Amino acid sequence: MAKRTLSATTADIYQEVTDRIIEALEAGTQPWARSWQATSTNALPHNALTGRPYNGVNVLLCWAESMAKGYNASGWLTFKQAKQLGGSVRKGEKGCRIVFWKFLKRTETGADGNETSSTFPMARAYTVFNVDQCDGLKLPARETLEVTMADHERHELGQKLVDMSGADIVFGGSQPCYMPGADRVHMPELGLFNTAEDFYATAFHELTHWTGNKARLNRDMSGRFGSESYAAEELVAELGAAFLTAELGMDGTHLQHESYLAGWLRVLKQDKRAIFTAASMATKAATFLKEKAGMVEAVEEEREAA
16 A cells, blocks of 8 residues: 655644544554553643643544554644753654644625625644653653543443433343434443453443433434444444543553444545544534533543642
8 A cells, every 4th residue: 555645734634633633544553543541641642741632533634643653651742832841852753633723704795785794613733742752851740640440430430321321221131232213222231241441432432422312412323234324333433432431541442343443444534524523523422422421520620739
């Protein structure tokens, strides 16, 4: 396979990001199937100076970079921020380009002479470096404080997400699925899975589907197996489960659904904004489930106190 050349122009940031995800998938790596444990208190990629977690596609970009380069830390900094923390990026280190959104204002004059204003997002790229690429950083306490969580504690949080979702979940059988017509999740019993983390990763996948119902986040759930809309929704569910397992410190390798790979690649190759949309929807779904479980405020308070 010929290696894609990534454009450095702002106008091509959608294509650049999409090409990076496609390249990882075609190389056999799913950027959201983490095979490492984060060493900082924040499991998701975040700004090491402010503690603010990254969202959406930026999580995937940082994960892909960590997989490729072998980084263990989940904190990231700009070159300037590394200096603010009394350190520096090591000479010769290559950064990871991620995306931020600048909201621009547009004013239009109608046929009646009245002006109307609206705002619209514009994607911009900037470069960050992993904490592992830096020397001499005086990191905030939350970055250096080691917090260990026993397996049973992670599983208790996972069970809380399942129990407090409010979803109609039927346990039994051997095939996990979400049935849109009945608005019901079917899950095999926990004992049928190889590990508890297999169970929770699968449950989070199906519950992410559940959030898409028109009574909740109202995503397109009409696609049949093999269709583009089906593949797009499966990508949202996969990413939603990845975000939730990462936040709970669970092993991300339980998420790999290779049967959807061809469909994901087809969607990404046809629409350079598809991965942005899927990651944004997955973030909303994960947040929805955490809010149901009363975990959003607790997570933020924990980060501020660490």
